[in-house]
Amino acid sequence: MTLNKYAVTFALGxxxxxxxxxxxxxxxxxxxxPAPWLGTPDVATxxxxxxxxxxxxxxxxxxxxxFCIGCHGPDGDGEGMNAQWIDPKPRDFTEATFKxxxxxxxxxxxxxxxxxAITRGFVTTNMPSWRPLSPSQRADLVAFVKTWSPxxxxxxxxxxxxxxxxxxxxxxxxxxxxxxxxxxxCWKCHGPQGxxxxxxxxxxxxxxxxxxxxYNFSTGERFMCGDTNQDLYRIFMTGLDGSPMPSxxxxxxxxxxxxLVHFLRTLQPLPTQEASLWKTYMVTHGKDITPxxxxxxxxxx
Amino acid sequence: xxxxxxxxxxxxxxxSAAMVVFAQPPAGSGSITGKVTYTGTxxxxxxxxxxxxxxxxxxxxxxxxxxxxxTGPGNSLEWVIVYISAGDQGSGAPSQAVRYxxxxxxxxxxxxxxxxxxxxxxxxxxQTSHNIHPLAKINQEWNKSQPPGSxxxxxxxxxxxxxPVKCNIHPWMHGYFVVLxxxxxxxxxxxxxxxxxxxxxGKYTVTAWQEQYGTKxxxxxxxxxxxxxxxxxxxxxxx
Numbered sequence: 001m002t003l004n005k006y007a008v009t010f011a012l013g014x015x016x017x018x019x020x021x022x023x024x025x026x027x028x029x030x031x032x033x034p035a036p037w038l039g040t041p042d043v044a045t046x047x048x049x050x051x052x053x054x055x056x057x058x059x060x061x062x063x064x065x066x067f068c069i070g071c072h073g074p075d076g077d078g079e080g081m082n083a084q085w086i087d088p089k090p091r092d093f094t095e096a097t098f099k100x101x102x103x104x105x106x107x108x109x110x111x112x113x114x115x116x117a118i119t120r121g122f123v124t125t126n127m128p129s130w131r132p133l134s135p136s137q138r139a140d141l142v143a144f145v146k147t148w149s150p151x152x153x154x155x156x157x158x159x160x161x162x163x164x165x166x167x168x169x170x171x172x173x174x175x176x177x178x179x180x181x182x183x184x185x186c187w188k189c190h191g192p193q194g195x196x197x198x199x200x201x202x203x204x205x206x207x208x209x210x211x212x213x214x215y216n217f218s219t220g221e222r223f224m225c226g227d228t229n230q231d232l233y234r235i236f237m238t239g240l241d242g243s244p245m246p247s248x249x250x251x252x253x254x255x256x257x258x259x260l261v262h263f264l265r266t267l268q269p270l271p272t273q274e275a276s277l278w279k280t281y282m283v284t285h286g287k288d289i290t291p292x293x294x295x296x297x298x299x300x301x
Numbered sequence: 302x303x304x305x306x307x308x309x310x311x312x313x314x315x316x317s318a319a320m321v322v323f324a325q326p327p328a329g330s331g332s333i334t335g336k337v338t339y340t341g342t343x344x345x346x347x348x349x350x351x352x353x354x355x356x357x358x359x360x361x362x363x364x365x366x367x368x369x370x371x372t373g374p375g376n377s378l379e380w381v382i383v384y385i386s387a388g389d390q391g392s393g394a395p396s397q398a399v400r401y402x403x404x405x406x407x408x409x410x411x412x413x414x415x416x417x418x419x420x421x422x423x424x425x426x427x428q429t430s431h432n433i434h435p436l437a438k439i440n441q442e443w444n445k446s447q448p449p450g451s452x453x454x455x456x457x458x459x460x461x462x463x464x465p466v467k468c469n470i471h472p473w474m475h476g477y478f479v480v481l482x483x484x485x486x487x488x489x490x491x492x493x494x495x496x497x498x499x500x501x502x503g504k505y506t507v508t509a510w511q512e513q514y515g516t517k518x519x520x521x522x523x524x525x526x527x528x529x530x531x532x533x534x535x536x537x538x539x540x
Contacts, residue, residue, distance in 0.1 A: 097442055106443030151441075184448055185430035188470045199353045203472035207436055239444050244469030246432035246444040251451045294355065 041146055041153045048111040048142035053135055060144025063137055076148035086126045089210055093148035099240035100225035105247035107158025108151060114142045123222045161237055161249065163230055167258040169273050171281050177263025180256055182292050184248065189214040192292040194267030207242045217267035232261050329501025330526035337493045337509055338376040343537035346371065349473045356428045357406035368411045369513050377493025378511060378535060380412050382479050384486035387506035391482050394418035403431045408466060408476030414486050417461055423454040430470065435478060437464045463510065477512055509533040
């Protein structure tokens, strides 16, 4: 009996010690990496600037450990305890590759881009909106996220894309956009009707080799990087780095980009001006329209 | 008096250091030739189904084969990059550009070696859009659309790296940019042979890199304008 009691006490005691040990080891690894000798930005001094708000990494670190560590992990590499259950995977901040940017492909995003991402969340993933945190807390998190990669101390963010005023929404604009959707092979992944079921859709992987789905317009879901026409313009012009979605900024002119935006809206089951124009047009011209797909491409050549 | 010695000594040290730094080694005439082969059973080269892209499929009289492991007669390995990985002084990027083509939904050449900071021009010769997506880890990854008839992408890589390249629209398209810090490199031909020329006398580490099997290295010492031989054997795996 007494022996049993001793055994239980001993077991409980050692478990407590082990847990404490593991926790402090984790905290240690978090403190020690990122490695300062690699030129990684300093947690004590790294800042972010969003409008009039300045974020500080050392405050962001506390918030990160409370709210972000579960998925993004103690080392910022997206290997948190929850990561194994999550698809798409949490962002690996050590690579400093980000999908939602206003900056050209291959460049760092601006502080505002990261702030907007934290604020908005990613509707198609497990990343929630962090609007419940105050703007200055979100700015602190931006500053801390930038301490995970030495790129932030060596490079500047790219120059944000200039988005000119939207062109008028007309049926001609929609039709031109439709031709772009065919010509640029958007349908190869997003599907001829934008259902995310194009011939290459099932083969797509992200830069870590994990399967990834193209956006399905027929769901009417918000886009990953915002829900306005400007957001849509920016998404395909800058591309989603780390994913199969390329940048079209070098090959699509601003007017053409707006045409494409207007067409893409017709693929969504939303009460937009584009959708209603298209619906009316299809009543009278539906049978004259060549369906998007390989045959339309062959007809054009 | 002491000071004078010091100054003289410092002068000698600086001059000799400068001689070491600025002395241009004469363009060498030594060379390393060899053959790259495998033992074991390599993965099969399988025909690629391009039926989803008819404009490309019709450019290949016989279907293109997968190139991850390209084998030839006598167990030879094609598309192996053999380069000087140590013992070579970097000479700065050459002024001429290297060219990478997308033709018939195939990357030509399959593996493109170049020097860091060397100009790289990427062309789309097809009638279909490609997206060119170098999955760089040390350099920065990017991903750009290149529709038919668009101008070449003019770019470069700053740091040495083996960068896989893919087209997400045409998932069978797969190649590599091999960014090196030496001008002395060669790609093995269909018979597995290579020749690295223009080597000045010295002790070199020669590395052979195969995309599936990784690297093998050898030490080679060249005296005068010797022609040395260095053969490499990779152990093949069937998957």
